[in-house]
Amino acid sequence: MSMKSNDIQEQSFQPKEILLEGIEVVKDEKESKKRVRGIHRPKTNSKALLKSLSLPFALFLILFVLFPILFIVFYAFTDANGFFTFNAFISFFTNTVKLNVLLISVLIGVLNTVLCLLITFPLAYLLANPKINKNYMLVMLFIMPMWINFVLRTGALRDLLTIILSAFGTTTGEHPLFCTMVGMVINYIPFTILPLYSTMLKLDKSQIEAARDLGCNPVKTFTKSIIPQAMPGIVSASMMVFMPTISSYVISDTLSEGKIMLFGNSIYLSFSQSDWNGGSFMSLIMLIIIFIVMFATRKFENAGSERGVSAW
Amino acid sequence: MVKKILSYCYIYLILLFIYLPVFYLIIYSFTAADTLGMWSGFDLKLYADLFTNKETMIALGNTLILAVVASLVSTVIGTLGAIGLFYMKKGLRSFFENVNQIPVVNAEIVIAMSLTVMFVFVGQKIFGGANLFSFWTLLIGHCALAIPFVYLNVKPKLTQMDPALYEAALDLGSTPTKAIHQVIIPQIVPGIFSGLLLSFTLSLDDFIVTAFTRGSGLLSGHSQIETLSTLVQTKIKKGSLPPEMRALTTIIFLVVLTIVVIYSLKVNHDAKKAKSSLAGAHAKKRSSFSKEAR
Numbered sequence: 001m002s003m004k005s006n007d008i009q010e011q012s013f014q015p016k017e018i019l020l021e022g023i024e025v026v027k028d029e030k031e032s033k034k035r036v037r038g039i040h041r042p043k044t045n046s047k048a049l050l051k052s053l054s055l056p057f058a059l060f061l062i063l064f065v066l067f068p069i070l071f072i073v074f075y076a077f078t079d080a081n082g083f084f085t086f087n088a089f090i091s092f093f094t095n096t097v098k099l100n101v102l103l104i105s106v107l108i109g110v111l112n113t114v115l116c117l118l119i120t121f122p123l124a125y126l127l128a129n130p131k132i133n134k135n136y137m138l139v140m141l142f143i144m145p146m147w148i149n150f151v152l153r154t155g156a157l158r159d160l161l162t163i164i165l166s167a168f169g170t171t172t173g174e175h176p177l178f179c180t181m182v183g184m185v186i187n188y189i190p191f192t193i194l195p196l197y198s199t200m201l202k203l204d205k206s207q208i209e210a211a212r213d214l215g216c217n218p219v220k221t222f223t224k225s226i227i228p229q230a231m232p233g234i235v236s237a238s239m240m241v242f243m244p245t246i247s248s249y250v251i252s253d254t255l256s257e258g259k260i261m262l263f264g265n266s267i268y269l270s271f272s273q274s275d276w277n278g279g280s281f282m283s284l285i286m287l288i289i290i291f292i293v294m295f296a297t298r299k300f301e302n303a304g305s306e307r308g309v310s311a312w
Numbered sequence: 313m314v315k316k317i318l319s320y321c322y323i324y325l326i327l328l329f330i331y332l333p334v335f336y337l338i339i340y341s342f343t344a345a346d347t348l349g350m351w352s353g354f355d356l357k358l359y360a361d362l363f364t365n366k367e368t369m370i371a372l373g374n375t376l377i378l379a380v381v382a383s384l385v386s387t388v389i390g391t392l393g394a395i396g397l398f399y400m401k402k403g404l405r406s407f408f409e410n411v412n413q414i415p416v417v418n419a420e421i422v423i424a425m426s427l428t429v430m431f432v433f434v435g436q437k438i439f440g441g442a443n444l445f446s447f448w449t450l451l452i453g454h455c456a457l458a459i460p461f462v463y464l465n466v467k468p469k470l471t472q473m474d475p476a477l478y479e480a481a482l483d484l485g486s487t488p489t490k491a492i493h494q495v496i497i498p499q500i501v502p503g504i505f506s507g508l509l510l511s512f513t514l515s516l517d518d519f520i521v522t523a524f525t526r527g528s529g530l531l532s533g534h535s536q537i538e539t540l541s542t543l544v545q546t547k548i549k550k551g552s553l554p555p556e557m558r559a560l561t562t563i564i565f566l567v568v569l570t571i572v573v574i575y576s577l578k579v580n581h582d583a584k585k586a587k588s589s590l591a592g593a594h595a596k597k598r599s600s601f602s603k604e605a606r
Contacts (some may be wrong), residue, residue, distance in 0.1 A: 049488050050399040054408070057393020057459070061411045064456045068426030069414070075429050114465070115430050123326055126319045136583070137576035145330055147568045149539045151519055152561055155548035156333035162552070163349045239417075247419035248524070250519055254548055264421050264520075271524060283425040287418065294417055298359050 069287070075280035088281035098266065102285070105263040108252075112184040113238045119185065120192040120237070121230075127193075128200035142193045150187060154254050157183055163256070176256030183255040184245055191244075192237040199233025235297050243290055289290040336564060341558035344392060348552060362556040362563075370531045371543040372560075375516060377530060378447075378539060383512040384455035389455070390462025390511075391504050395496060397463075398470045399478075415460045424524035427453055431525070445527030450537060453525035454518060458511030469503035470496075519545060 079085045092098055113227075127133050145153065161179050163170050170180045203226065211225040227234075247264040261269075263286060270279030340348055344355035361366060397405045415423055427449070435444040477499070481491035497504075519541040525538045547554050 047399055050492070051396050052464055053392040053492075054394075054396020054400065056389045057396065058408055060389055060393075060455065060459060061408060064427065064452055065411055065414055068423075068430045071430040071433055072426045075433075100413070119326060122464050123323065126323055129319075132316060132319050133323075135576070136579045137573065140572045140576045141327060142330070144568055145334070146517070146571050147513055147571075148334060148564050149540055149544065150517055150562070151544040151548070152553075152557060152564075153333055154552040155544055155557070156337045156561065158548060159348045159552045160333045160336050186333070189326070189330050243417075243419055247421045249421065250545060254545075264419070267421050267425055268520075268523075271425060271428065273511075276432060280429055283422045290417055290419060290422075 037109040072280045076284045113241045125194035173257040176259035183251045188241045191240040195236040225305045337558045337561045341562045362559040371538045375539040382515045386458035386511040389509045390459045394466040420520045420587040424521045428524045440574040447529035453521040462507035465507035466503040469500040473499045
């Protein structure tokens with residue numbers, strides 16, 4: 001065995017020696033370093049070429065991601081003539097209508113997130129169970145609606161709801177909240193399925209079994225083992241639903257017949273009225289909400305993973 | 313057994329729930345009645361109507377042209393950006409990665425509003441009151457949506473790659489452009505492809521950014537560019553979905569379904585193959601062990 005490994009070493013050394021001969025072995029260390037640097041010089045140049053490839057990308061991000069946000073901040077605190085003012089700030093926080101819109105948006109966002117999670121959590125659990133589903137196609141079918149134009153789907157749902165509700169003698173306009181929620185849930189189920197499904201695939205089955213063996217009843221197994229393990233998936237699924245719901249426009253506008261204003265509708269309204277200052281201020285508020293939620297969930301996610309570690 | 317039946321019931325019930333509106337349209341696409349829910353016998357008239365309806369065809373053409381151009385541009389910029397950042401110093405790289413993350417978490421309407429405000433400002437103050445809104449602003453909007461996702465799809469493939477490969481190619485006498493083309497790109501092709509696909513679907517489905525940043529151009533000529541999303545939205549704002557849209561829904565559904573079936577068959581096949589090859593590897597290991605034992 002040892003003989004063999006020696007052979008291999010000898011063989012592997014041979015090409016190196018040839019290489020060294022090719023560039024002349026230099027004994028002085030400093031000189032050799034210089035030489036090596038000399039050999040490397042074209043490489044650093046070519047790395048500059050590699051780096052320059054990202055120039056369009058970097059420019060695009062600065063021009064069309066960073067700058068626009070600066071413009072939003074600028075417009076949020078100036079008036080139509082470009083002078084500094086707190087007008088948008090004051091009119092937003094003293095306007096009960098706009099504040100109500102924000103409150104209702106957050107409430108509908110929470111409601112939608114909870115409903116979607118309640119429906120898709122068991123669904124993802126079942127789909128990830130190899131005893132029930134081995135076919136990837138079933139998972140894809142749940143995601144597939146995302147590739148059918150969502151305005152088209154929303155219009156279809158509105159027409160369907162109109163027919164169903166007319167059988168009960170009412171219209172969609174009379175039940176704006178119900179219709180909006182049906183539309184929201186149908187639209188966001190595909191978004192929640194994927195993150196939940198992928199964490200369910202990674203569930204540690206032996207931990208769940210151990211919990212059962214150690215005397216946990218099903219409820220306790222669920223709350224102490226399955227939920228903590230699935231926490232990253234739950235958090236990212238909630239993020240996929242909550243934020244887009246608050247800022248959604250088409251679903252609430254179409255299905256509530258314009259009776260439910262969400263924050264997105266409010267921003268859209270200021271766009272269609274060319275109210276750039278008010279719209280920018282609301283966008284800024286939205287941006288701040290997004291960063292707060294991001295920050296909060298990042299902490300939450302860490303807590304979840306820590307809990308997972310402590311469970312070990 | 314009962315448990316299994318119940319779980320199947322649950323799965324298919326939810327599936328039915330999310331497809332109900334689409335199925336409803338598909339069924340009634342095969343009849344000529346204008347109002348949804350009325351069946352006046354089997355008829356393919358709506359399909360003929362769809363292809364002769366100029367408005368819808370223009371919107372469809374615009375949507376496809378925009379999606380193709382936007383996804384190609386985004387894929388090129390995003391991929392090159394990922395390669396360049398990969399070889400950059402850490403500080404600069406993490407700065408651009410953080411900026412790249414903004415549109416990913418940002419609400420679409422905020423992206424749309426911020427771009428619009430900027431275009432309005434630049435048009436008024438720099439170009440002297442010019443209206444900048446055109447196909448180009450629309451393209452920028454769609455790229456702003458898609459480029460970050462292309463980057464996020466390509467980057468993991470780069471980190472899986474051996475960073476010394478590029479230098480090795482240079483050592484072996486390849487020119488830098490050739491090294492990028494023949495060594496780096498082939499390593500990250502799957503990431504590029506999924507980035508392209510994602511940006512294509514993002515562009516196809518978009519409503520908000522399109523509504524905010526569009527101007528005149530493309531097939532719409534001198535009037536505002538209509539894509540499928542904006543056209544359908546203006547229609548359903550006025551009343552129910554136009555009948556020919558039922559035929560369009562059926563066609564879109566069939567196209568997407570075909571792609572999904574082919575893709576999942578491939579995934580299932582690969583999973584089986586991986587399993588069997590794993591089993592094969594185990595068998596080889598076992599046989600080699602037994603040889604050594606001898």
